[in-house]
Amino acid sequence: MRYLMMTKPSATNTAPNENLFEEMGKFIEEMTASGVLLATGGLEPGGMRVTARGGEVTVTDGPFTEAKEAVVGFALVEVRSEEEAIEVTRRFYQIIGDGDGVIQRVFTS
Amino acid sequence: MADVHRTVDAVWKLESARIVAGLTRLVHDVGLAEELAQDALVAALEQWPESGVPANPGAWLMTTAKRRAIDHIRRAQRLDRKHEQLARELDTRQQDAPDQSAEPDAEQNDVLRLMFISCHPVLPTEARVALTLRLLGGLTAAEIARAFLTGEQRIVQRMAAAKRTLAEERVPFDLPAGAELAERLSSVLEVIYLIFNEGYSATAGDDLIRPGLCLEALRLGRLLAELAPHEPEVHGLVALMEIQASRSAARTGPSGEPVPLHEQNRGRWDPLLIRRGFTAMLRVRDLGGRPGPYVLQAAIAVCHAQARTAEDTDWRQIATLYEALVRLLPTPIVQLNRAVAVGMAHGPEAGLALVDALTADPTLRDYHLLPSVRGDLLARLGRHDQARVEFDRAAALTRNAAERAFLCRRADELAATTTTAAAAHGSTLGQAAQDFLARDGLDPATARSYRQTLRRLCLALGEQTPLAALTADQVARVFATAWGTAAATTWNRHRSAVRSFTAWAELDVDLAAGLDRRAETRPRAHPIDPAVLDQLFSRVDLPVRERTLWRLLHESAAGVTAVLSLNVEHLDLADRRARTGNTWVTWRSGTAHLLPELLAGRSRGPLFLADRRPAPARMPAGGDLCPDTGRRRLSYERAEYLFKQATKPLDPTGAGYTLRQLKPRD
Numbered sequence: 001m002r003y004l005m006m007t008k009p010s011a012t013n014t015a016p017n018e019n020l021f022e023e024m025g026k027f028i029e030e031m032t033a034s035g036v037l038l039a040t041g042g043l044e045p046g047g048m049r050v051t052a053r054g055g056e057v058t059v060t061d062g063p064f065t066e067a068k069e070a071v072v073g074f075a076l077v078e079v080r081s082e083e084e085a086i087e088v089t090r091r092f093y094q095i096i097g098d099g100d101g102v103i104q105r106v107f108t109s
Numbered sequence: 110m111a112d113v114h115r116t117v118d119a120v121w122k123l124e125s126a127r128i129v130a131g132l133t134r135l136v137h138d139v140g141l142a143e144e145l146a147q148d149a150l151v152a153a154l155e156q157w158p159e160s161g162v163p164a165n166p167g168a169w170l171m172t173t174a175k176r177r178a179i180d181h182i183r184r185a186q187r188l189d190r191k192h193e194q195l196a197r198e199l200d201t202r203q204q205d206a207p208d209q210s211a212e213p214d215a216e217q218n219d220v221l222r223l224m225f226i227s228c229h230p231v232l233p234t235e236a237r238v239a240l241t242l243r244l245l246g247g248l249t250a251a252e253i254a255r256a257f258l259t260g261e262q263r264i265v266q267r268m269a270a271a272k273r274t275l276a277e278e279r280v281p282f283d284l285p286a287g288a289e290l291a292e293r294l295s296s297v298l299e300v301i302y303l304i305f306n307e308g309y310s311a312t313a314g315d316d317l318i319r320p321g322l323c324l325e326a327l328r329l330g331r332l333l334a335e336l337a338p339h340e341p342e343v344h345g346l347v348a349l350m351e352i353q354a355s356r357s358a359a360r361t362g363p364s365g366e367p368v369p370l371h372e373q374n375r376g377r378w379d380p381l382l383i384r385r386g387f388t389a390m391l392r393v394r395d396l397g398g399r400p401g402p403y404v405l406q407a408a409i410a411v412c413h414a415q416a417r418t419a420e421d422t423d424w425r426q427i428a429t430l431y432e433a434l435v436r437l438l439p440t441p442i443v444q445l446n447r448a449v450a451v452g453m454a455h456g457p458e459a460g461l462a463l464v465d466a467l468t469a470d471p472t473l474r475d476y477h478l479l480p481s482v483r484g485d486l487l488a489r490l491g492r493h494d495q496a497r498v499e500f501d502r503a504a505a506l507t508r509n510a511a512e513r514a515f516l517c518r519r520a521d522e523l524a525a526t527t528t529t530a531a532a533a534h535g536s537t538l539g540q541a542a543q544d545f546l547a548r549d550g551l552d553p554a555t556a557r558s559y560r561q562t563l564r565r566l567c568l569a570l571g572e573q574t575p576l577a578a579l580t581a582d583q584v585a586r587v588f589a590t591a592w593g594t595a596a597a598t599t600w601n602r603h604r605s606a607v608r609s610f611t612a613w614a615e616l617d618v619d620l621a622a623g624l625d626r627r628a629e630t631r632p633r634a635h636p637i638d639p640a641v642l643d644q645l646f647s648r649v650d651l652p653v654r655e656r657t658l659w660r661l662l663h664e665s666a667a668g669v670t671a672v673l674s675l676n677v678e679h680l681d682l683a684d685r686r687a688r689t690g691n692t693w694v695t696w697r698s699g700t701a702h703l704l705p706e707l708l709a710g711r712s713r714g715p716l717f718l719a720d721r722r723p724a725p726a727r728m729p730a731g732g733d734l735c736p737d738t739g740r741r742r743l744s745y746e747r748a749e750y751l752f753k754q755a756t757k758p759l760d761p762t763g764a765g766y767t768l769r770q771l772k773p774r775d
Binding site: 032033034035036038039076078080081083084086087088094108 | 115116118119120122123164165166321324327328329330331332335336358379381385
């Protein structure tokens with residue numbers, strides 16, 4: 001089963017240091033090697049807002065949800081169980097520290 | 110919210126490979142390592158619900174397991190001085206380099222070693238699969254049993270036997286090199302692909318796909334690709350699995366029926382997995398070298414994945430790849446697939462020529478895809494009558510209901526387009542066979558025997574084949590494929606069925622014309638030359654059990670099974686006889702002289718005992734076990750083997766004699 005993990009910016013806005021980048025790189029490498037991590041990436045803050053109404057598609061630069069609600073990173077993982085998804089997330093937060101996120105099951109077929 | 114037990118299980122599955130691998134390096138015994146790791150798991154299950162899940166649960170498990178490993182070595186140290194040294198080394202190693210396995214490279218190599226040892230060629234394939242899922246995937250015996258639709262007890266036994274074998278054979282925990290590497294690696298790849306295939310095209314059960322096993326195999330493959338990045342075949346296997354897995358959703362229809370590749374909705378193929386497959390193939394290309402079987406199969410999968418519609422498929426390229434594959438892997442299935450590709454690339458005639466060459470292969474005798482492929486090629490050639498017969502045959506051979514319906518539909522479509530229905534030719538083979546078997550005056554045993562013969566003919570030639578079109582050549586080919594290697598009596602029995610059928614149907618041709626009657630060898634054993642027997646019986650260096658058994662067989666002229674089934678309490682030593690079943694076994698002075706020594710005071714249980722006690726898992730029925738010594742009854746196979754060995758030097762042909770030959774000429 002696949003899960004999409006999305007992270008929001010951390011409440012205590014500590015600047016990332018070298019150490020964190022290195023640990024994060026190791027973690028991503030390990031998760032990729034074990035076949036768990038399928039895709040991951042960081043997201044441009046904000047992005048564009050798209051609205052479709054009556055066949056009309058509008059793209060605007062705002063208004064956005066509150067900055068702390070915006071998604072800033074994602075990871076698509078393939079795991080055996082919900083618990084495994086949680087366990088992978090736990091390790092992620094052990095590296096980056098405080099923060100909030102969402103895990104959602106991705107339905108494949 | 111998930112409870113702690115499930116969290117422990119998830120952590121365990123993510124970590125077990127590393128933990129067991131690290132421990133195996135410490136204790137040099139994969140079975141022991143696994144037990145120690147299990148102990149740590151049990152400790153987690155006991156402590157975490159109270160104390161909460163530790164911050165780094167993987168490290169916690171590793172530390173706990175290592176502590177147990179050191180305890181174990183210390184305990185063993187009191188028994189063995191060699192271990193003492195080991196423990197001291199271990200202590201210093203722990204102090205000097207606090208945790209050697211923390212180095213990622215060492216740790217990764219340990220996991221790779223564990224993979225090689227789990228797939229070691231000394232183990233039977235099933236054990237390799239079970240051990241790999243257990244040690245690398247962290248699956249429980251119950252989970253493995255469920256995946257393979259077998260009992261948990263069997264998996265437990267299989268793994269226990271595997272660990273024992275690894276210990277007995279002293280399989281080292283190291284990385285193979287040179288020529289051995291290729292062989293060992295191919296065993297690992299085979300195990301992973303087996304797991305994948307069991308998940309992808311479930312050979313048993315209700316579901317066509319078992320996604321759990323596919324995922325385990327994919328993970329193992331991806332892991333191996335990271336551990337052995339310079340092996341093109343590893344990336345080939347990963348590419349093959351990723352691309353095949355990309356079609357999972359499109360492979361089954363709404364009611365669970367299989368959807369063939371060319372009818373699949375390609376929009377449902379998973380682009381993410383296809384891309385991963387392509388990436389793996391790029392790594393293969395970068396490594397270069399001559400492509401192996403997995404790389405070739407992956408390249409074929411790539412061709413299919415690149416075609417936007419079934420019509421766009423580059424069949425010429427696929428046919429070329431199959432040409433290469435068939436040279437490396439000349440199995441009948443690969444050859445059949447090549448025939449399909451050649452039929453698509455170079456026309457049905459070329460394909461048919463290849464398929465026809467396979468019809469005599471006994472391994473494909475009951476394989477429904479052979480007539481199905483043949484029918485397809487015939488239909489494209491406009492030979493609809495023959496095509497219909499082939500589809501009927503395929504439908505009769507398949508065990509899958511959805512597939513049968515599909516094949517019957519194809520046969521019916523062809524029937525509608527042809528005017529030369531079988532009825533125009535008179536009776537069909539199927540109808541004639543039914544009438545032949547249903548007629549009066551056939552005794553049941555004969556009918557049963559005839560039915561076997563005609564069933565085989567109908568399956569091989571098609572029930573719809575017009576009776577008048579049958580030739581002796583066709584029948585001879587069926588016989589060669591089906592019973593070419595069977596015993597002469599079997600061959601002759603089927604031959605007389607065909608003769609009887611030909612006579613009954615009043616056919617113009619003799620269908621048995623191509624079938625020679627085979628000489629039936631008399632299965633009677635030639636008695637051993639008395640001079641040889643004298644030599645044999647004078648050898649007092651042999652065990653008393655063997656000498657008594659041989660004497661008794663010779664003097665009593667009784668059957669081997671009857672003699673081996675004798676129990677001590679059946680013996681009438683004074684009258685030199687014993688009752689077994691409804692008959693008496695009697696002997697003379699030679700045996701009578703040896704018996705007291707053989708009995709050695711025993712008063713009950715089997716007369717002839719095996720050398721060893723049976724393993725707990727292979728405990729025989731009570732009657733075949735000696736209540737005093739715990740040993741089991743001597744088996745026919747073992748007795749026969751011992752006799753052969755002992756008589757090899759006496760036999761002019763060097764083969765040795767069989768126990769039945771001890772019986773004197775009547």
